[in-house]
Amino acid sequence: MSNPVTITAPEGTPFIDIVREFDAPVDAVFAAYADPELVKQWLGPNGYEMTVDEYSLTTGGRYRYVHSSPAGGSFAFNGVFHVVRPNELIVQTFEFEGIPDVASLESLRFHDLGDGRTRLTGHSVFPSIEARDGMIANGMEHGVVEGYERLDALLAA
Numbered sequence: 001m002s003n004p005v006t007i008t009a010p011e012g013t014p015f016i017d018i019v020r021e022f023d024a025p026v027d028a029v030f031a032a033y034a035d036p037e038l039v040k041q042w043l044g045p046n047g048y049e050m051t052v053d054e055y056s057l058t059t060g061g062r063y064r065y066v067h068s069s070p071a072g073g074s075f076a077f078n079g080v081f082h083v084v085r086p087n088e089l090i091v092q093t094f095e096f097e098g099i100p101d102v103a104s105l106e107s108l109r110f111h112d113l114g115d116g117r118t119r120l121t122g123h124s125v126f127p128s129i130e131a132r133d134g135m136i137a138n139g140m141e142h143g144v145v146e147g148y149e150r151l152d153a154l155l156a157a
Helices: 026-034 036-042 129-137 140-156
Strands: 005-008 015-022 049-055 062-068 074-085 089-096 103-114 117-125
Touching: 005 140, 015 129, 015 140, 026 036, 026 103, 026 117, 026 140, 036 049, 036 140, 103 129, 129 140
Parallel strands: none
Antiparallel strands: 005 015, 015 117, 049 062, 062 074, 074 089, 089 103, 103 117
């Protein structure tokens, strides 16, 4: 059984908070975010193929990737990594190209829980409540939960 994902979108705010624990050390969880070949194996909903056009997890680096659904749909995402401190913090912008001109600012913090366990906390700030609600309505929760389940399997291997 995998660890549960807690997703909170407080009423009346443009925020989404995501908390997830992993039965793996911080450096392994961070490495799964840093290596685009590993990212392709776990990020997004089950059954989707992922193509990485650009991915440089460094301060000032950029990313763009496309998820292709089994039904043939394509969903592209892009952003800039503003701050990267290995095994500690990633601050990035995130844009779903299906909702153009709306970028969120996200922070991901990696917490060492001891005993080879990690807590990942994410905080996303959207330009409006409507933009946040649009991201939720487009299946964000589904992709986060399934992706983290696949990340569990990757970390265990």
